Structure formats: C-alpha cells, structure tokens
Amino acid sequence: MNIEAMLDLMSLEEQVSLLAGEDFWTTVAIDRLNIPKIKVTDGPNGARGGGSLVGGVKATCYPVAIALGATWNPDLVAEMGVSLAGQVKSKGASVLLAPTVNIHRSGLNGRNFECYSEDPMLTASLAVAYIKGVQSQGVAAAIKHFAGNESEIERQTMSSDIDERALREIYLPPFEQAVKKAGVMAVMSSYNRLNGTYTSEHSWLLTQVLREQWGFDGIVMSDWFGSHSTAETVNAGLDLEMPGPSRDRGAKLVEAVRQGQVDPGTVRAAAGRILTLLQRVGAFDAAPDLSEHAHDLPQDRALIRRLGAEGAVLLKNEDDVLPLAKSGLRRVAVIGPNSAQARVMGGGSAQINAHYTISPLDGLRAALQGTADIAHAVGCSNGRLAQLFEGAVEARYYKGVGCQGEPVIVVTEQNGEFFWFDLPSSELSLKDFSVRMTGAFTPKENGQHFFGMTNAGLAKLYVDGELVIDGATDWTKGENFFGTANSEIREVRDLRAGRSYTITVEYLSPPPADYGINLTAIRFGVEKVLGDEAIQEAVDTARAADVALVFVGRNGQWDTEGQDLPDMRLPGRQEELIERVSAANPNCIVVLQTGGPVEMPWLDKVRAVLQVWYPGQELGHVVADLLLGDQEPGGRLPQTFPRRLTDNAAITGDPSVYPGKDGHVRYAESVFVGYRHHDARGVEPLFPFGFGLGYTSFRLDAAEASTTIMADSGIEVSVRVANTGARAGADVIQLYVEPTASDIERPVKELRAFAKIALQSGESGTVSLSITPRDLSYYDVELGAFRSLPGRYRLVIGSHAQDRRSTIDIELPQEWRGAVDDRTI
Structure with a gap:
C-alpha cells in the first residue's frame, strides 16, 4: 500500500x-478508505487482551521481567518473545505493550519486578532479544516507559530530574538499542x-x-x-x-x-x-480478527518451566544442602504464606488471568508422591490486602446507582475482584451503573476473621445482612487501583467453622469528575486472623521434619504498579517465622519470592536461600525441579542486594532524592546506580550484582584478547570455561571495563559484555566477548558526544561484579568520539 x-x-x-x-x-x-482498526494488549509477562484487568479470557503467564533479567540469556528471552507473540494473536491484538526497561534505581519501585535490571547493558541486551522475538511474528512491541519512570510515587505528575550524562549512560541506552538493533515499532x-x-x-x-x-x-x-x-x-x-x-x-x-x-x-x-x-503488522493484508480465545500450549508450559529455572538465583547453599536427595526424605515441612498460594506474577497492568497456577505445595506434592510425606503450615500472613474472596460471585448489574429494579444482566464470576474497562451489556454505562454481588463463605476453622474491601467507586459490604464495611460514607482516595480507590477498610468478625455466611456487596459507579481518570473497580476478601498459635504450629511442623522449606516474600499486592514499597523487609511476621523455624530445624531452606532485593537479618540462621521471583504459572513445578535437583538454578542477580535499605544510592535521607519533594525527584546519584554506587562509595553489598550459585563448579582459564590495542573494530576476548563439578550446569561470564584515570568522575567499572555457557560435567567450552570503543566511553555533555580518552583500560572477567578471575590491560592510542546521531552501536 x-x-x-x-x-x-x-x-x-x-x-x-x-x-x-x-x-x-x-x-x-x-x-x-478501508483502513482497519487494530487492538493493543498489555504485557509484559503475558497477553491479557481487552478484558478486565483481573479477569477476561485466560492467557499464558510467563515469568516477570526481573526473573528474565536473572536468566542473563537473550536467546531464551527471544524464544519467549516468539511464544508471547502467539498469545498476543490469540487475543486479537497486533501490538504488545512491552517490554518495560526502566532501571532498578531505588529497590522500592512498585514495578521493580516489571523491569530487567539496574544495568543498562544487561537491560538493553534482553530488551532487544525480547523485541526481536515478538516482532519476528508480525506483532509490534511497544517499549516503555520513555523515560525516567523509576518510581510509582506521584508518577502522573512527578518530575524526574536527571542530568543528561545519566540519561545518556544509564536510562536511555535500552531504548536506544531497541531502536537501533531491534527496530522496535x-x-x-x-x-x-x-x-x-x-x-x-x-x-x-x-x-x-x-x-x-x-x-x-x-x-x-x-x-x-x-x-x-x-x-x-x-x-x-x-x-x-x-x-x-x-x-x-x-x-x-x-x-x-x-x-x-x-x-x-x-x-x-x-x-x-x-x-x-x-x-x-499486516492489518491491510487482512483486517484483524479482534476476537479472543485461550491458547494453552504444551510447548509454552515447557518454556515457562525452563525460564523459571534459568532465572532462579541460588544465593546460599551451606554444605551443598541443595539439591535435596529424594531417597533421604521421609517427612518434609512446607511452611510459609507463599507455600500454598501460587504467587506467579506482580500486580497492576501486568496482571493476566492465567490458564492455571501451580503452588509450591502442589508442585512438591506431585514431585514427592510416594516418596515422602509432606506436612504443611502457613505460619503467618504476608498480605497487604485481605485474602481475595474465592468462589462463585453472582453479579447483578443495574442501570443507575441504586441497585434498583430489574437487573440488566446477571453474571457469575469466580472471585471478589472486579475491574471494569467495559460492562457486560451495551445497555449499561460506566458513568451510571451499580452492581449487587453475592457470594457464600464457609470458614474452615473457628475464630476471628477479617473482612477487607477497597473500591474505586462507592460500595458497602454486608455479612448475613449486617453492614460490616462502609466504603461509601466519607470515602477518600487511597493507594489501591493505581491510586483511584480508597485504602482497604478492614473489620473483624468471629466466625464458626462449617457455617455458610452470605457476603453481599453493593457497588455504585463514581462520578468521573471525582477521579481525574474514570476507573471503576472493587476488591473484597476475607481471611482468618493468624497469631502466635499459627507460628507455633509451623515450628512444631518443622521440628518433626527432615527438612523445613520456608516459602516467604511478597506478592502482587506489594509488588505492584501504582505504589512503591515502604521498605526492603519481609512484610508481616515472616522474619520471626524464619528465625523460629530455623531454630526448630537446622535443615531450614528459604525460598524467596520478591520483585527485588530484600534485607536478610536471618541469613546466617538458614542453610540455603533460593530466590525464584514470580516465575509464572509453572511456579510449583519450577520450585520442585530446583529443590530436588531436576533442574539447575541458572540465575544470576540482575540487581544488587544491599545489606540494608540505606545502602542504596537513592536512599540518602533527603526526600528530594527519594521519594521526591514538591513535585520533583532529583537523581542526585547521577550515573552511580546499583553496583556502580557500591564500588565507588565502598559499600559492601549483601549479594553483588551478577551473583549466583549453582549445583556444580566451573573453572575459568585466563582470558585472551585478539589484540590489546583498541581500534574502531574493537577487541574480541575469549575465555575457556570448564565444568569441574559432578553434574551439568551453566555459568555466566561477565566482562567489566575499568576506565583510565581522568578528571571526570566515572564508575570504578561497568558491565560491557557477558555470555552464558551450559556445559556437561567434565566438558569445556569457549565464550567470546566483544567490546568496542564506545564501551570505554562516558558521555561528555559539553561535546554532546560519547568520549573515550586515550590511555590504558583494564578488562575484568569474572562471574559477578566483585569477582576478578582474569584481567587484561588494553590501550586506546587516541581519543574516540561517538556522535549521538550515529545510527549504529
């Protein structure tokens, strides 16, 4: 055309x-003119389609972006992009609103999980692979958020004040490479x-x-x-x-x-x-079919399982307690708030209605069936909101805001969360409708339970006809549903096990002028109040077992779009749970699920720590594969884990630096983000950038360079790697550049190349790492160009940011400059 x-x-x-x-x-x-319309769909860890944020047609749920960042495997991420494009098509869409490539700046960003890394080079490599995979199938990728969206606090008005050098070196390169290398649409x-x-x-x-x-x-x-x-x-x-x-x-x-x-x-x-x-995207060749359907493929399931294993990071493994030998297990304690709940994704616009989810408890039961007994205890809760009501909910929709007259339509949903982009009948208007929702709750145990509700719009919750939560009178805006709903209101009631209680919620749509953006949503739930007796039950369960597996972390209520985290500690009583369980059973293994770093005051008291992030719908199978040794934990940290929150470059105590003041957040650390900050300021991390253990061992021979004189063609560095352990595994070889001395303050070193290599036991292989003159450069604001000064540079090769297995000194004989309008990288 x-x-x-x-x-x-x-x-x-x-x-x-x-x-x-x-x-x-x-x-x-x-x-x-026969110009068709096309549909776009949210990502990046699935394709939701045009339905509700929390419902709609089921879709495949892939690992979140930080888990992909932890794979350090662009080829595998490209494979996911191809798979994901099929999901986009199954939702009648032509554009995927992904990937998210904002930088891990503070560790508290609510969307930290949705971004790849603190490092622009790693972020860019994975983004390019993701985009190429998606777009190879005729689906457009929409890279986001351009630019400076590293926090959710007042995000719709906040000014990110970033100097141009930091923009050019840290925050813009992923977008730049997406344009120049991937041809992002x-x-x-x-x-x-x-x-x-x-x-x-x-x-x-x-x-x-x-x-x-x-x-x-x-x-x-x-x-x-x-x-x-x-x-x-x-x-x-x-x-x-x-x-x-x-x-x-x-x-x-x-x-x-x-x-x-x-x-x-x-x-x-x-x-x-x-x-x-x-x-x-081919829309003129054939008008797109905008209809949606579920597309659950066995090859996608297998890919998610592989991605989950390759992104899992083994942070501690005292005395090689992992992997667990099935033959030695008689009784396994599975403990913690994330054990029976499948925490497969973060919150916000990245949510999808997964085909299915496998919890760690379910995955371990399947893997150990006939081998070992499994005892389960929750121990404590870690929710920011009440546990979502699960079960049939009859929703009767009415014209007007009074829930009066005959309903226009009656729909049965499967839980207590509703987010309306569209209504189930064309007779209804988002600006003037109401819904009466009814469900039945039967407690499994006697005791106090709390009901919780948050609503964008006005709502009231009744239990057996008694008004329990008034979310209408004196309604005020809070932090939920992207800052358009009130803070959750909770009320406690004493309930009896086995009795059915009728929950009725009446929801009234809000006047749009009250919101700024017209969002209509509600979420309600009920949860047993867990106290000392729940932790004691977990301790008793652990004491009687061969090994105690403690599943802790956060969930999509904490790691979510629309708000940042309050701190880097495990919420609720999880730290106490770990300490008491580890005291009861010395074989205590912690499995972490968070969307970013977390402080670990309990680290010395446990034998192993495995970070699995939010790895998608196959979570339970992934966990079982890793703990029992059917898969290798192949991940390396894409983000530094500080010892404490205040070790982060953005957490200075000055509110103008974080979270912001008077509508501005000042990126005072400039280019010193993540490991760059830890190196330059001498701050020891808990776990360094790029770190991760495995179930085998590797030897890196001395690196060799094609030449030690840098020319426009660059330098190739080769490293011979040998698997010296007893089983197959993979290692990530990382190359950092230490610059020559100059009057410009520069990071001590910067990641400039990496390669992941998988080897069988006893096998050797060679990885090649390329660097160019730009890899030696900094951005000179006055010149408006990238600039590498002549002199000596050191190439540092290792397996994480503090590992120096091999070094090579190279020489740049004359100054190099790279114009910002150079279309190559």
Missing part, C-alpha cells in the same frame, strides 16, 4: 481521527515529567533524541491517560493518544491546526506513522 497516496485521500479530520484510540484498546478505523511515553516537562510533550526526548538522533521511524503512544495537551503533544512527537475516545485530539486538534498552532504537515506525518504501523 502507498502510504503517501492514502494520506492524499484523507481529510484533515480523518488524519486527526487516527491520532487517538477509539476505546480502551483499539485504534480508529476509517471505513471509507512503537515507544510508549511515561506518565512523569522529565526535567520539568511531561514526557508526552517533550520535544527534546521524542523528536530530537528518539527520531532525529536515533532514527526511530515507528509510533510514539501515550501511556493510558498520560497525555495532557493538544498542540504540545502533537508538536513534540506524540503520535497516538490512548485510550480513546479522545480527550485532547479530535475537534480540538482540528481547531489547533486551523488556528496555526499545529502545522498540517505535522498531523500528516503522525497519521502516516500510524498507517505504517498498520502496514507492518
């Missing part, structure tokens, strides 16, 4: 219509301001850097409700306002053109890029 000829046939109004969505998930069609602007200007109307960012310097020729889209103006966004380079219907485009943009505020050529160019995207 000839795009320019198509644009010639279009009126200004038609061109403008392409620059905003039709609804929450689709673009606008122009029937007169779409970029999503972030909510925040960057140095005082909203990124959605930041011409330096969207036009000068992205298009003119890097050569990006795809579309730039807003995050949902993340554009705030008409002329400013279009002129800055924002092509697509999402979601629709338009708030700032449409007639407003047509008028802005007629008033001379926007050049008609600017609108034409943006419309042309939208048409080019449609062409690239």
Whole structure:
C-alpha cells in the first residue's frame, strides 16, 4: 500500500481521527478508505487482551521481567518473545505493550519486578532479544516507559530530574538499542515529567533524541491517560493518544491546526506513522480478527518451566544442602504464606488471568508422591490486602446507582475482584451503573476473621445482612487501583467453622469528575486472623521434619504498579517465622519470592536461600525441579542486594532524592546506580550484582584478547570455561571495563559484555566477548558526544561484579568520539 497516496485521500479530520484510540484498546478505523482498526494488549509477562484487568479470557503467564533479567540469556528471552507473540494473536491484538526497561534505581519501585535490571547493558541486551522475538511474528512491541519512570510515587505528575550524562549512560541506552538493533515499532511515553516537562510533550526526548538522533521511524503512544495537551503533544512527537475516545485530539486538534498552532504537515506525518504501523503488522493484508480465545500450549508450559529455572538465583547453599536427595526424605515441612498460594506474577497492568497456577505445595506434592510425606503450615500472613474472596460471585448489574429494579444482566464470576474497562451489556454505562454481588463463605476453622474491601467507586459490604464495611460514607482516595480507590477498610468478625455466611456487596459507579481518570473497580476478601498459635504450629511442623522449606516474600499486592514499597523487609511476621523455624530445624531452606532485593537479618540462621521471583504459572513445578535437583538454578542477580535499605544510592535521607519533594525527584546519584554506587562509595553489598550459585563448579582459564590495542573494530576476548563439578550446569561470564584515570568522575567499572555457557560435567567450552570503543566511553555533555580518552583500560572477567578471575590491560592510542546521531552501536 502507498502510504503517501492514502494520506492524499484523507481529510484533515480523518488524519486527526487516527491520532487517538477509539476505546480502551483499539485504534480508529476509517471505513471509507478501508483502513482497519487494530487492538493493543498489555504485557509484559503475558497477553491479557481487552478484558478486565483481573479477569477476561485466560492467557499464558510467563515469568516477570526481573526473573528474565536473572536468566542473563537473550536467546531464551527471544524464544519467549516468539511464544508471547502467539498469545498476543490469540487475543486479537497486533501490538504488545512491552517490554518495560526502566532501571532498578531505588529497590522500592512498585514495578521493580516489571523491569530487567539496574544495568543498562544487561537491560538493553534482553530488551532487544525480547523485541526481536515478538516482532519476528508480525506483532509490534511497544517499549516503555520513555523515560525516567523509576518510581510509582506521584508518577502522573512527578518530575524526574536527571542530568543528561545519566540519561545518556544509564536510562536511555535500552531504548536506544531497541531502536537501533531491534527496530522496535512503537515507544510508549511515561506518565512523569522529565526535567520539568511531561514526557508526552517533550520535544527534546521524542523528536530530537528518539527520531532525529536515533532514527526511530515507528509510533510514539501515550501511556493510558498520560497525555495532557493538544498542540504540545502533537508538536513534540506524540503520535497516538490512548485510550480513546479522545480527550485532547479530535475537534480540538482540528481547531489547533486551523488556528496555526499545529502545522498540517505535522498531523500528516503522525497519521502516516500510524498507517505504517498498520502496514507492518499486516492489518491491510487482512483486517484483524479482534476476537479472543485461550491458547494453552504444551510447548509454552515447557518454556515457562525452563525460564523459571534459568532465572532462579541460588544465593546460599551451606554444605551443598541443595539439591535435596529424594531417597533421604521421609517427612518434609512446607511452611510459609507463599507455600500454598501460587504467587506467579506482580500486580497492576501486568496482571493476566492465567490458564492455571501451580503452588509450591502442589508442585512438591506431585514431585514427592510416594516418596515422602509432606506436612504443611502457613505460619503467618504476608498480605497487604485481605485474602481475595474465592468462589462463585453472582453479579447483578443495574442501570443507575441504586441497585434498583430489574437487573440488566446477571453474571457469575469466580472471585471478589472486579475491574471494569467495559460492562457486560451495551445497555449499561460506566458513568451510571451499580452492581449487587453475592457470594457464600464457609470458614474452615473457628475464630476471628477479617473482612477487607477497597473500591474505586462507592460500595458497602454486608455479612448475613449486617453492614460490616462502609466504603461509601466519607470515602477518600487511597493507594489501591493505581491510586483511584480508597485504602482497604478492614473489620473483624468471629466466625464458626462449617457455617455458610452470605457476603453481599453493593457497588455504585463514581462520578468521573471525582477521579481525574474514570476507573471503576472493587476488591473484597476475607481471611482468618493468624497469631502466635499459627507460628507455633509451623515450628512444631518443622521440628518433626527432615527438612523445613520456608516459602516467604511478597506478592502482587506489594509488588505492584501504582505504589512503591515502604521498605526492603519481609512484610508481616515472616522474619520471626524464619528465625523460629530455623531454630526448630537446622535443615531450614528459604525460598524467596520478591520483585527485588530484600534485607536478610536471618541469613546466617538458614542453610540455603533460593530466590525464584514470580516465575509464572509453572511456579510449583519450577520450585520442585530446583529443590530436588531436576533442574539447575541458572540465575544470576540482575540487581544488587544491599545489606540494608540505606545502602542504596537513592536512599540518602533527603526526600528530594527519594521519594521526591514538591513535585520533583532529583537523581542526585547521577550515573552511580546499583553496583556502580557500591564500588565507588565502598559499600559492601549483601549479594553483588551478577551473583549466583549453582549445583556444580566451573573453572575459568585466563582470558585472551585478539589484540590489546583498541581500534574502531574493537577487541574480541575469549575465555575457556570448564565444568569441574559432578553434574551439568551453566555459568555466566561477565566482562567489566575499568576506565583510565581522568578528571571526570566515572564508575570504578561497568558491565560491557557477558555470555552464558551450559556445559556437561567434565566438558569445556569457549565464550567470546566483544567490546568496542564506545564501551570505554562516558558521555561528555559539553561535546554532546560519547568520549573515550586515550590511555590504558583494564578488562575484568569474572562471574559477578566483585569477582576478578582474569584481567587484561588494553590501550586506546587516541581519543574516540561517538556522535549521538550515529545510527549504529
């Protein structure tokens, strides 16, 4: 199709219509010209489709991004991208809103789990692989969030104040490589301001850097409700306002053109890029089928299981207690709040309705069936919200906000969480509807239970007709549902085991003006109050077992979009649980599930620690594979684990640095993020960047370089690796560059290349690592270029950021400069 000829046939109004969505998930069609609409879908660890944030058609749930970052395996991530593209198509979509490549800055970011790493080189390598995999199947990737969205606190208004050197060296390279190496088709602007200007109307960012310097020729889209103006966004380079219907485009943009505020050529160019995207995803060849269906494939299940194992990081393994020998197990204690619950993903827009989930308890029961007895105890809770009500919920939908008259439609759902992008009947309006939800709860034990509810909109919860929670009177906005719902209200009631209690919730849609963005959602649940007796039960269970497996961490209520973490400690009484269980059973193994680093004051009291993150729907099978030795824990940390929160570069005690003050958060650490900070300031980490143990051992021979004189062609470094252990395994060989002395303060060293190698017992192999003159450089703001000074540089090769197995000194004979508009890397 000839795009320019198509644009010639279009009126200004038609061109403008392409620059905003039709609804929450689709673009606008122009029937007169046979221009179809396409659907986009959230990612990055699955393809949800256009349904509810918490429901809809079932989808495959892959590991979260930090777990992918821990694989250090771009080839495997590319394989996931191919698989994920099939999921996108099964949801009738053509664009995947992923990957997320913001940098792990503070350790407290609510979306830390959704990002790959603290290091831009590792992040970029994995993002390029992910995008290539997705786009090889004719699906567009939309990399996000461009740029400076490293915190969820006041994210829709906060200004991330970042110096240009830090931007060029740390925060922009993943986006840059996505453009130059992967040909990414779409970029999503972030909510925040960057140095005082909203990124959605930041011409330096969207036009000068992205298009003119890097050569990006795809579309730039807003995050949902993340554009705030008409002329400013279009002129800055924002092509697509999402979601629709338009708030700032449409007639407003047509008028802005007629008033001379926007050049008609600017609108034409943006419309042309939208048409080019449609062409690239094949929409003109055959109008997309927007219908959705579940697509559960055995090869996807196997891939998730492999990804989970390759991303799991073994942090401690005293006396090689892992893997556990099945033959030596008679009784296994499975303990902790994450043992029987399948914590497979984080919260927020990354949530999907997984085909199924396997809990660690279920996975171990299946793996040890007929071999060992399993005793289970929860010990304590770790939820930020009440445990979600699970079971049939009859939802009766009414016109108006009174739950009166005959319902328009009656729908039965399977839990107590509702997030409405659309309603189940076209007769209903999101601006004026109500729902009466009814379910039955039968406690398994006598005792006190707490009911909890949070609602974006007004709601009341009744138990057997008694008003228990009033979420309507004096409603105030809190932190849930992206900051549009109230804080959870809890009330305790004494319940009897075996008796059925009727829970009724009446929900009234809110006036949109009360919210800023029109979100309608509710979540309610009930949970037994766990006290000292629950921990004592866990202790008794552990004491009687050969080994105590303690499953602790967080969940998607903590690791979630819309809010940051309060600290880096395990929530609830989990630390106490670990200490008491380990005192009762010396064979105590902790399995961690968090979306980032956590403090470990209990580390010396346990024999092993395995970090499995949120590895997707196969969680329980992955855990069993790893603990019992059927798979190797192949992960290495993509983020430094500090000993304490205050060891982090962003946690200085100055609120202007974190979490922000007066609408600004100042990145005072500049380029000294993560291990760069720990190196430069002499702060010993708990576990260094790149660290991870395995079930075998490796020997690295002295590295060899193709030459020690750096020229434009770069240098190849080869390292011979031998598996000296008794079983197969994999190691990650990492190359860091230590710069020559200069007047510019630079990190002590920076990751510049890595390779993962898998070897059988006794097998050897060679990895090749390439570096170029840019790998020696820093960004010179005054010159507006990357600059490598002449002199001596040291290449450090090892298995983590504090490991120096081998070094090579090289020479750069003359200064090298790399222009920002160089289209190669």
